[in-house]
Amino acid sequence: MKVLVGAVAAVIGIVLLAFLGVVVLIADDDASATEMSDGGGGLQGVPEEFRKWILKADADCKEPGMTPALLAAQLYQESKFKTSREEATSSVGAQGPAQFMPGTWATWGRDSDGNGEVSPWDIGDAVIAQGRMMCSLMKSAKNSGYPGGVQSLALAGYNAGWGRVQEFGGVPPESFAKGETFNYVKLILSTMDRFKGPGLLTVSGSGAGADALRKASTRMGTPYAYGGGGPGGASTGFCDGTNGYSGGRCAASKTVGFDCSSLVQYAYWPKLKLPRTADAQYGATSDRPVSRSDLKPGDLLFWAHGGSGFIYHVAMYAGDGNVLHAPRTGRHVEVAPLTSAMPQGDYVGATRP
Structure with missing residues (x-):
């Protein structure tokens, strides 16, 4: 008492x-x-x-x-x-x-x-x-x-x-x-x-996309960890011989964070249970393409080397020509201009989950 x-x-x-x-x-x-x-x-x-x-x-x-x-x-x-x-x-x-x-x-x-x-x-x-x-x-x-x-x-x-x-x-x-x-x-x-971390992204509107973007925005500043993260939140990742390294050492295994696709999976879960990788997420949503002029908050954007083939990166549209994404090892979840988030020549297109 x-x-x-x-x-x-x-x-x-x-x-x-x-x-x-x-x-x-x-x-x-x-x-x-x-x-x-x-x-x-x-x-x-x-x-x-x-x-x-x-x-x-x-x-x-x-x-x-x-x-x-x-x-x-x-x-x-x-x-x-x-x-x-x-x-x-x-x-x-x-x-x-x-x-x-x-x-x-x-x-x-x-x-x-x-x-x-x-x-x-x-x-x-x-x-x-x-x-x-x-x-x-x-x-x-x-x-x-x-x-x-x-x-x-x-x-x-x-x-x-x-x-x-x-x-x-x-x-x-x-x-x-x-x-x-x-x-x-x-x-x-x-x-x-x-x-002191970055402020939350202001997201207007309603619906699955806006709600997912709001959820993802709460993780701004979270470190990038290759292979890390999932529906439950951030976690340590792994190195595969090519990815996840910094300064010659495996950074992913010691970093609690997200990679690009786990952030997206986390954002939409559990209302929409997207697969784990960017390539699989494109495959699961490519039947609902969105033109660049019709993008809405929460839409998924994809990149592949040369603009075709294996999808290596996914981001969420954040409005005003920006995306929210986890870019690469050594960076963190952030908002960036769509035009410079990844090489423009690698842009494949967008989908609406």
């Missing part, structure tokens, strides 16, 4: 116990490792299991200072996206990826993932609670008139308690608590950029 704490200021003050003396300043580059999944919505470089919850927490907060990158950088600082009890329990008892103390969790925690349990160890519950608390702190920061900006003030409140922000009339100085809150705020703001 939840134990609700009546005074928000007192609840936030409990956070001080969770963080003072246990803040670990992390400054390595693990956030860009290939096991991290990138995507649209202004977010990249986070584990796939965190992604939808970060985006939801951001969407739930109407404060302009809230961004997916801010929440991601804060989670990385708090726990480095760790979720096990061994790795994500602090010496003073803070728990889970967002490092909540039990008393604070009683106020902010909810069953956000709908599994029937309210737990700081559940990624969905923890991230939504983090976002809810940060949103509340941003409102307090906005109304306070204190200098430093709402993001800095909210982070300081999350780390040291809003009472400390009030005490100092802003972010506590470096002399406070051996600089832990000061450096906590500074480091998170300085590492936000690594988590």
Whole structure:
């Protein structure tokens, strides 16, 4: 049973116990490792299991200072996206990826993932609670008139308690608590950029094609992995002696991502279960050709060397003369002009699934 704490200021003050003396300043580059999944919505470089919850927490907060990158950088600082009890329990008892103390969790925690349990160890519950608390702190920061900006003030409140922000009339100085809150705020703001991804593609209209394009657009920024990906999402790929290599090494086997055809398959699944390869997808849809002047969002475009024969690439029409596709090893899911996405002489045509 939840134990609700009546005074928000007192609840936030409990956070001080969770963080003072246990803040670990992390400054390595693990956030860009290939096991991290990138995507649209202004977010990249986070584990796939965190992604939808970060985006939801951001969407739930109407404060302009809230961004997916801010929440991601804060989670990385708090726990480095760790979720096990061994790795994500602090010496003073803070728990889970967002490092909540039990008393604070009683106020902010909810069953956000709908599994029937309210737990700081559940990624969905923890991230939504983090976002809810940060949103509340941003409102307090906005109304306070204190200098430093709402993001800095909210982070300081999350780390040291809003009472400390009030005490100092802003972010506590470096002399406070051996600089832990000061450096906590500074480091998170300085590492936000690594988590900023491309925005979502705006798709108008309705129907299978538009819906598929919307789904695919959420994976913008995801790395290309030859042989990787499928109906369930991104996955590691493989090298076949010719494809999937970078710098002489097999990159695909260590990269979580999509190739061109798996992105298309993922986008249309399960409403339309397209085959896995670009050549097979052309074969499955070639009886429904579309002229270049009549392209609609979600239509499939195909390329073959010299414009005929084996299809080596597929993309989705994104409107305004652009396509959404996963181009090749070393790149990522992106929007590109149809005229330059692939060699123009290789263009075969378009189909409507």
